[in-house]
Structure formats: C-alpha cells, structure tokens
Amino acid sequence: MSITLNHISKSYKNVQALNDISFNVKAGELFGLIGPDGAGKTTLFRILTTLLTADSGSATVSNFDVVKDYKKIRNSVGYMPGKFSLYQDLTVEENLNFFATIFGTTIKENYDLIKDIYVQIEPFKNRRAGKLSGGMKQKLALCCALIHKPEVLFLDEPTTGVDPVSRKEFWDMLKRLQQTGITILVSTPYMDEAALCDRIAFIQNGSILEIDSPQEIVKHFSKTLYNIRAHNMYQLMESLSHYKHTFSAYPFGEYVHYSDNRMDMNPNELHMYLVSKGLNEIIIEVTQPTIEDTFMALAK
C-alpha cells in the first residue's frame, strides 16, 4: 500500500474538518478525491504531506508514519498545493532549477519525467512565473513537484481555474505519469475528471461517502434516472419541485435529471402532471446515472 489512512479525524476551532476517514491507495494507483469546496480535501492533503497533524487516527505514506517519520516523507513525495505556490518573481527555468536544487537533483537528471510537460512551457522559460497563464502555471507547478522523481504525488485541485483544453492536457499527463509507476492522489471538484481515475472517493463535510472505481461507483445510484425536457425549462423545474413524488430534480446540460421517490413510477403519470401545469414539447426518457448523479444522490 502506498497510502493508508486509519480513522483520521481533524477539527479546527469549531469546525469538524475530517471525521473518521479511512482508506488505502495502492502503489501505482491514480486515486481521485472528489468533493465540493470545504469538504476537507485540502486538510486531508496537508495531513498526508505532514503539514498538519491529525487529532486522532494514523496514516502512512510509502510505509512511513506521517507524524513520526515526517522527514522521510518530506524527502520522497511531490506536493502541489491548491493555491499556486511558486515564486512569481522567478522565471520558469529559475523556479524549476530551484526546486531541483533543494531536492538535491538537477533538471537534467530527471528530464525524461517532465519532458512531455516541460516542452509545452519551454518556449516561455525566461518569463516570470507570475506572468504565465493559469494552465501554464499549473504545468510548471507540476514540473516542480515532479522534478525529484517522487514516489507519491499529491495534487490538490490542480485544475481549478484552468481552461477545459489545458485541463484535458493536464489529465493526459497524469495518465502518462502513472505509467512510470508513480502513485498519484489528486483532488478535484470536477466530476468529469473523476471518470479518469482508477478509483475515486466521494468526500463531503469531512466524511467519505463512497469509494469505488468510476465504473462501479455509479451502481450505487439505486433509482431510475430520467432525462426530462420541455419548451420552458424554468417552468419545468418549478413544476417538478412542487411534484409530490419528486425525489430529486436538477438541471443537467439541456435536460433536467429527475428521480422518483417511488419504486414503481409511471412516466405517463408524470407526463400528464406536467401537461396539466401548462408545459408542452415534453420529453421523458430513461438515462444512465453519471458520477455526478451518484454524488448528488449520496450527498443528499
């Protein structure tokens, strides 16, 4: 096991940030921590990277205890905090050089590892890091976290505030890095990125809701899910939220995702209800739940 957590709890003054968290990450796994802002993701990262100590419970990274062996962990992991944390007044190359140096290595030594990412920012290597675009900053930060060839890589919301194209490129890189045997723990508030992980953990209000692979986790959605649309989407949402059998209804792309609170629900009945509310061009069809639907249902 590359990372283990046993009953980790942590609270700040009067906020319970983490509540009895336990899970394991296998060596070489790309593990995603999925949850909204304030769910406790950053606290969890900080405990694993030895920056904070838990109130109770124990955790190991690469078989080192996060409290007792914190120095060994600090030597062997790569950490990319959620906030951009490089030196803005240093150039791209100087930043990378600095992080290589303080980890006792050189850019040349581990160039293979960062090559794919670095070639994209190399044209700007003399530009100050503060003047880079969001996506570029994240790529540079990833390079800096990787430059010493860590065994475990911690990425705290690496794609927040990054454009969709750069996000996709970033995840492609993570997949390639995984091939080199690095264990990656990544957190994200984006559900579409969750599907790219080997396994994901849903986290909310400091508790783990469910852990499984993206393919399996949707099976935890026990109800039938419907796509519904009509000529007036706003009125449709209004009507559905007043329908007595509604279990959940929320906009999802061009549809409303609807689930019923009865096991034997008849779509025609709902259709008639919606017509009675003055809606037309109504479409009701069964659809497959996504990771996001599953999260919404579990978080309810």
Next chain:
Amino acid sequence: MRLFLGFVKKEFYHILRDRRSLFILFGMPIIQILLFGFAITNEINHVNIAIFDHSKDVTTHEIINKISASSYFTINQLINNEKDIESVFKKGKIKAVLIFERDFNKKLITNKSPTVQIIADATDPNTANTISNYINAIIQTYVKEINKDVPVVYQINAQSHMVYNPELKSVFMFVPGVMTVILMLVSAMMTSISITREKELGTMEILLVSPLKPIQVIAGKVIPYVFLSVINAMVIIVLSIFIFKMPVQGSLILLGFESVLFIITALALGILISTISATQQTAMMISLMGLMLPVIILSGFIFPVGSMPLPLQIISNIIPAKWFIIILKAIMLKGVGIMYIWKETLILLAMTLFFIILSTKKYKIRLE
C-alpha cells in the same frame, strides 16, 4: 551545502528584482544620513532678533555691534515701543528681543550695573536656551574687554574644554544613531517580511515538504541580508567620514566586527518577528512599532538615557540599540579598543544568542 547555496541564490533574485525593497535597502540609508546630518542640528545660525534700546548711547551701540558682527544673529528690527514686543513675537520671525534699560552708559560708569533684558521665544525651548546663552557670552566678553585694565579681586575663571567633539557638531551624535536605526530597520524588517512573504504566498508549504531543514531556510534568508547590511554600514561610514568629516578614532576592523554582531542581533529579531506574524503587513507593523520607536526614543540616540525616569532607564537596558550606540560612539569618537567595550559587546552577544535560540524554538515545522 548545494541545497543551501541554491536557496541563497533564490533569495538574491528576490531582493534584486523587487525595486521597492532595493530602494528601502540602499536609498533610505543615504537619505536618512543626509537628512539627519544637514537638517537636524542643535546649533544656531543667523537667528533674527530685535533690539529695544532705551538709552541709545555709546555702550549699547558697541554691544549691538558686537552682536550683529557674530554670525549667530541678524538684527532684524529696532523697536521703540513696549507694545511692539508682543507683536513681533506673534509674527514669528523674531526669536528674541534685547532690551537695554534707560541711562545704560551712565549707570555703567557710575558703577550701578545696568541690565540688559533678553526675551526669547521659548516655543522651541532648546533654541531659546541657546540664544540666551550666546548673547550672554557676547556681553560677558564685552564686559571683560572694558575691564581689562581694572584689577579685579576674587575672580573665578571657568575654562571649559570639550573633548571628543570639540566643535560640538551634532552630526557626530546623529551618525551612530542613524546607523543603528538603519541597520535595525533594514535587517529586522526585511528578513521578517521576506519570511512571512513565503507564508503568505504559500511557498512555505512547499519548502516545508522538502528536504530543506528549518535552520537552512533561516540561514538562507539571513545571509543575503547580512551581506547587504554590511554594505549599508560601509556606505553610512564612508558618507559620514567624507561629507560630515566624522572621525573614526578607533580601529575600523573592530567597528566592522561590532557592526556585524549588531546586524546579526537585528536579523535574529527579524526571524523572531516572522515566527509570530502570519502576514507581511503584521511583520512590518511589528517591526516598525516594536523596533523603530524604542530604537529612536529609548536608545540614547536623541534623548540621553541618563535623564529619563528610572523605569524607562531600566527598560532601555533590554534594547540592543542602546548598547550598540555606546559601542559606536566609543569607537568612533573616543577611539577606544575592545578592553573598554567588552561588557557592551558581551551583552549584545548574549541578546543575539537568546533571540536565535528563541526563534529556532518557535520556528514551526508544520503549518499549525
């Protein structure tokens, strides 16, 4: 070691690329020393005075001539009316009025001791005092002159001789003080700001999750500033020697060592400040309020410690700047060697060790 050098190199990049801190580092010392040297002075020069002469005779004329001949005073106005005295003071230009009583010469000849009244504007007490002393001195000299053929019985001559600063130049007093203030400010404020900046920008998080040891981070922060502060100290000394003709009687090497010691004291204080403040703003406020004011007021830089109330005198002992100013004055003006200032040096050394130990103890290896 390579890790450490890499860190120091990065610190130099930070300093050299930040124009604002570069200005504080090198502009401020020069401006301050010039300001203190030229603008702040206790000497008087061409002070405007007015004369109210009731007798207008030979003697008063001679005295007035003597006064106007000195470069200290300019006779600006002659008053003929009692009421005018108040109005000239209210206008503010005249700082003193000299009143000769009626029949001045007659009284003098008949041995009745005539009086001259000096009315000085004491809104600035120091200047008023100096003016009155200078006028007194001029009149005394005149009296001696007219009495030189008359044998005087029972006379005491006080002969004052000013050592170490015979011309009583106030710049000699300010240079050690300014040097202390600048070294304290630059060293303590800049290090505390540069450490808290890492906390504020989140880079401290990455530095913590790296093989760098706390002592390497602290030393890496401090070394560039030791280097820059030494340059600063040299600039100040060179400026004061060449522009203000400040003598350095003692050994320059000893002066150098003592300065480095004080710089390290200030840096240790800066690190201590950074361990208790979370933002650059707080660090700056603590440095300014907590260091600048005591350094200026309680160190003996401007106000002599000996004339303060006892509680303040006791407090002044814990201010490193007080001891450094004593050392500086001793080396620069008195030219003494280490035998005379080992006690002060030892106190500074002890304070430095105390601050360093305290700040390494308080340095957080985690975020909490």
